[in-house]
Each structure stands twice: as C-alpha cells, then as structure tokens.
Amino acid sequence: MGKIIAIANQKGGVGKTTTAVNLAAAIGAQEKSVLLVDADPQGNATSGLGVNKRSVVRSVYQLLTGEADFEECVIETQYPGVSIIPSSIDLAGAELELVDAERREYRLREALLQHKKDYDFILIDCPPSLGLLTLNGLNACDSILIPIQCEYYALEGLSQLMSSVRSVKRLYNPYIEIEGVLVTMYDSRLNLTLQVVDEVKRFFPSKVFSTVVPRTVRISEAPSYGKPIKYYDAHSKGALAYDSLAEEVIRNNSRRED
Numbered sequence: 001m002g003k004i005i006a007i008a009n010q011k012g013g014v015g016k017t018t019t020a021v022n023l024a025a026a027i028g029a030q031e032k033s034v035l036l037v038d039a040d041p042q043g044n045a046t047s048g049l050g051v052n053k054r055s056v057v058r059s060v061y062q063l064l065t066g067e068a069d070f071e072e073c074v075i076e077t078q079y080p081g082v083s084i085i086p087s088s089i090d091l092a093g094a095e096l097e098l099v100d101a102e103r104r105e106y107r108l109r110e111a112l113l114q115h116k117k118d119y120d121f122i123l124i125d126c127p128p129s130l131g132l133l134t135l136n137g138l139n140a141c142d143s144i145l146i147p148i149q150c151e152y153y154a155l156e157g158l159s160q161l162m163s164s165v166r167s168v169k170r171l172y173n174p175y176i177e178i179e180g181v182l183v184t185m186y187d188s189r190l191n192l193t194l195q196v197v198d199e200v201k202r203f204f205p206s207k208v209f210s211t212v213v214p215r216t217v218r219i220s221e222a223p224s225y226g227k228p229i230k231y232y233d234a235h236s237k238g239a240l241a242y243d244s245l246a247e248e249v250i251r252n253n254s255r256r257e258d
Contacts, residue, residue, distance in 0.1 A: 006141035015184035020125035025228030026246035028081030043087035050226035059088035143179035
C-alpha cells in the first residue's frame with residue numbers, strides 16, 4: 001500500500017514546488033514508484049519535470065471535475081519511476097466551478113484512493129493558499145510535508161496552516177499526520193538561519209527532517225531546463241540534499257510499516 005503525502009505551506013516562495021519535483025525524482029531514483037499530482041494552477045511542478053503544460057489535454061482539472069478518469073490523466077515522465085498528473089491553465093478556475101459541487105472537498109481523495117496501491121508514494125504539490133485545491137490535497141493525504149525557508153517571516157502563518165490541518169483532521173480526514181518539516185534555503189553562515197532552525201524545532205519537536213536543503217544557484221537553474229536537480233547536476237549540494245531527504249522519507253515510512 002502506498003503513502004500519499006501533501007506538500008503544503010500557504011506562504012509562497014518556501015521551496016514547496018522545488019521540493020515536490022526534486023523529492024519525486026530522488027524517490028524514483030531509489031527504485032520506488034512515485035506519482036506527483038500537480039494541484040497548483042501555476043503548473044510549475046509540471047514544467048519542472050519536463051512536461052509542456054500548454055500542451056496538456058487532461059490534467060488535475062479534468063480529474064476533479066470528473067471529465068476524465070485517473071488513467072487518462074497520468075503521464076509517464078522521462079525520469080525513472082516518476083509519473084505525473086499535470087496541472088493546466090484550466091485549474092485556475094476549478095475552485096469557483098466546484099464551489100457548489102457535491103462532495104467538492106473529497107474529489108481528489110476519491111480519485112487517488114483506488115490507485116494508492118499502484119505507487120510507493122503519491123506526492124501532492126498544493127497551491128500556496130488555503131483554498132479548495134489545498135483542502136482537496138489535505139483530505140486526500142496520509143500526511144503533510146511542510147517546507148519552511150530560513151527567513152525572518154518563516155513562521156508567519158504557520159499557526160494558520162496548523163489550524164487548518166487540525167480543522168481538516170476534525171471535519172474530514174482524521175488520519176492526517178505531519179510527515180515532517182523541511183528546512184529550505186539553508187545558509188549556515190547566517191545567524192538568522194540558525195535562529196529560524198531553532199524556532200522550527202521548538203514549534204515541531206521531533207518532526208523536523210535531519211536533511212536541510214541549502215540555498216544554491218543550481219537548484220534555481222534546474223527548472224528552466226525542465227529537469228529535477230538530480231538530473232541537472234547530480235553532484236551538486238542540492239541534489240545530494242534531496243537524495244538524503246528521499247532516503248529519510250523512505251526509511252521513516254519503512255519503519256512505520258514494521
């Protein structure tokens with residue numbers, strides 16, 4: 001049975017999509033099967049895996065509205081073990097179109113659950129907001145991975161996110177857990193970085209990943225080539241960090257199964 005992990009933080013610019021793309025590629029390289037669901041209307045995870053979002057015919061939008069089946073929406077990427085249900089421009093209007101739809105909060109959950117066993121991991125890249133698309137991601141997942149950047153406002157809005165997670169747990173998905181908190185854009189030379197890490201560890205005792213993702217130019221460059229960092233520069237600090245994160249995620253979930 002697979003594990004569904006939503007990657008979410010309503011604050012933008014924290015490395016959420018970067019983490020979704022690079023973690024998916026790193027897990028796939030570990031000979032695990034992974035499906036990335038791009039639930040962000042910006043579609044950056046789609047293009048980050050080398051898929052032209054302008055040519056996408058069936059996407060998360062068609063999956064949520066019931067216009068296409070799961071199998072019709074899945075695209076096999078060029079990267080080992082990695083498939084994607086892409087985003088498209090249509091997804092931007094999905095929240096309005098689904099507002100009166102029956103079981104609107106469960107659309108993604110119902111679409112994914114019957115295929116959960118087909119993958120070792122399903123990762124959901126949620127939008128940087130707490131709207132209906134993110135709610136669908138939180139309802140569909142077993143756990144949530146929260147990227148937090150090493151900046152002054154890193155914890156701003158975090159209490160709001162956790163309040164939303166508690167509400168989802170109470171109203172819709174009682175089984176949701178925190179997969180872990182990932183510190184991104186890490187620079188050990190800055191005192192602020194160390195202070196933020198200490199604050200995050202106080203806020204989430206025992207839930208912070210050992211892996212930290214450094215601030216590097218190579219990670220920023222890779223998406224413009226439609227490549228995860230592992231396939232853009234395999235020996236870079238960023239690639240090694242996401243390899244380490246993938247190992248940590250796989251190890252943690254193997255332990256829970258035991």
